Amino acid sequence: MRSIEGKNPEPRPKYIRTSVSGIWDKPSNLNNVETWANVPLIINKGHAWYTGIGTEKSKGTKLVSVSGHVKNTAVVEVPMGTTLREIVFDICGGIPGDKKLKAVHFGGAMGGSIPENLLDTPLDFDALSSLGATMGAGGMLVLDEDTSMVQMTRTLLDFLSKESCGKCVPCREGVRQMLKVMDRLCENKGRPGDIELLEDLCEVSRKASLCSLGRTAYSPVLSTLRFFREEYEASIAP
Amino acid sequence: MSEILLQIDGKDVKATETMTVLEAARSAGIHIPTLCHHEKLEPYGGCRLCTVEVETRGRARLVAACLFPVQPDLIVRTHTPEVDKLRKTIIELLMAHAPDSFELLDLAQEYGADRNRFDQESSFCLLCGLCVRYCNEVKQKNAIAFVDCGAKREINFIPEIASQECRDCKECFPLCPTSYLQAAYFLTEALAFPHESNAAHALTKK
Numbered sequence: 359m360r361s362i363e364g365k366n367p368e369p370r371p372k373y374i375r376t377s378v379s380g381i382w383d384k385p386s387n388l389n390n391v392e393t394w395a396n397v398p399l400i401i402n403k404g405h406a407w408y409t410g411i412g413t414e415k416s417k418g419t420k421l422v423s424v425s426g427h428v429k430n431t432a433v434v435e436v437p438m439g440t441t442l443r444e445i446v447f448d449i450c451g452g453i454p455g456d457k458k459l460k461a462v463h464f465g466g467a468m469g470g471s472i473p474e475n476l477l478d479t480p481l482d483f484d485a486l487s488s489l490g491a492t493m494g495a496g497g498m499l500v501l502d503e504d505t506s507m508v509q510m511t512r513t514l515l516d517f518l519s520k521e522s523c524g525k526c527v528p529c530r531e532g533v534r535q536m537l538k539v540m541d542r543l544c545e546n547k548g549r550p551g552d553i554e555l556l557e558d559l560c561e562v563s564r565k566a567s568l569c570s571l572g573r574t575a576y577s578p579v580l581s582t583l584r585f586f587r588e589e590y591e592a593s594i595a596p
Numbered sequence: 597m598s599e600i601l602l603q604i605d606g607k608d609v610k611a612t613e614t615m616t617v618l619e620a621a622r623s624a625g626i627h628i629p630t631l632c633h634h635e636k637l638e639p640y641g642g643c644r645l646c647t648v649e650v651e652t653r654g655r656a657r658l659v660a661a662c663l664f665p666v667q668p669d670l671i672v673r674t675h676t677p678e679v680d681k682l683r684k685t686i687i688e689l690l691m692a693h694a695p696d697s698f699e700l701l702d703l704a705q706e707y708g709a710d711r712n713r714f715d716q717e718s719s720f721c722l723l724c725g726l727c728v729r730y731c732n733e734v735k736q737k738n739a740i741a742f743v744d745c746g747a748k749r750e751i752n753f754i755p756e757i758a759s760q761e762c763r764d765c766k767e768c769f770p771l772c773p774t775s776y777l778q779a780a781y782f783l784t785e786a787l788a789f790p791h792e793s794n795a796a797h798a799l800t801k802k
Binding site: 373374519520521522523524528530531532535537538559561562566567568 | 685745
């Protein structure tokens with residue numbers, strides 16, 4: 359919206375919803391194309407039809423972009439409530455080379471990793487967020503047993519450090535410092551205290567950032583720390 | 597303009613409806629730390645040092661006081677263990693850039709921040725944007741701007757404009773919380789319009 363106004367592409371420093379005051383201070387709605395695409399179907403077929411699909415709290419269908427270590431990478435449309443295991447194995451054909459699955463990273467760069475033993479989790483907003491992942495735009499990265507979760511997280515943070523606009527300190531400096539720690543860990547040169555440092559940086563980025571990029575940039579770090587902490591611990595130099 | 601009554605740190609504060617929490621607090625003599633705030637400039641919300649806890653209808657959350665508008669019956673807490681810890685980390689992140697900035701040293705003492713917690717960064721700039729915004733909003737010259745984004749973001753003088761406008765102004769110099777801005781200016785001057793540059797002149801005299 360700031361770009362349309364001809365200004366720097368930085369988040370609007372306002373605690374006022376864009377539906378109240380957006381572009382040129384007029385009420386403005388910004389939604390994903392996927393959301394708009396649902397509207398004519400709901401108008402034509404009725405809300406009862408739409409809410410008949412999905413789980414109790416997550417209705418309808420969801421487009422999921424499946425990529426990574428999977429036989430058939432694709433964008434698939436599934437009813438809400440489909441399990442992650444069904445998406446990886448039944449729909450997308452499983453892991454190439456018949457390797458074992460280690461985790462799926464769900465929700466894009468700002469999402470979270472879900473380990474194999476929780477793969478029967480249904481596609482549901484609440485179920486995903488309880489595991490530290492998000493529905494996001496439905497990005498699903500499949501990771502096989504040979505994946506280093508520390509390396510994978512570093513790659514996501516590197517991406518986020520380039521996506522950050524750099525306006526606010528917790529996001530710009532927090533992600534910069536997190537990336538430095540991840541660099542050390544990837545070379546197995548982590549220092550004692552690095553994990554705690556990451557946790558502190560996650561906290562400041564989550565709680566004090568200006569926009570939702572900074573407020574969720576911590577997510578891949580905290581979720582991989584939650585489920586794959588031993589990989590971080592193994593990356594600390596003795 | 598209608599009057600709004602809110603509570604900051606247990607004290608009843610009267611404010612007008614266009615005020616931010618920061619303005620209301622300052623009018624009542626309650627101190628909230630800031631780095632990127634300047635009363636002549638639009639609120640920016642970049643440094644996040646002014647993060648405070650606000651409570652409405654029993655729900656507490658963290659907001660930037662320089663941006664958050666006052667509302668009736670708002671409860672504001674400017675110091676909680678959580679808020680103070682966030683400020684401490686923010687100060688430490690900035691001290692990786694400017695460990696000797698007087699403003700940061702004072703803040704570090706207040707919040708118990710360790711200026712060596714993070715490895716030193718090569719740039720002294722805190723990217724508070726005071727210089728950029730002052731030149732844009734007050735002087736309307738845009739002689740200095742942000743370039744690039746994320747961790748690569750930096751400030752740069754635009755030589756074509758700076759050579760015309762800056763010599764007799766330099767009003768941004770005292771706004772800078774570090775010495776970075778002046779260094780950036782003199783570097784631009786020496787490289788881009790050396791015939792006007794004292795630094796370049798001194799070098800060629802030798």
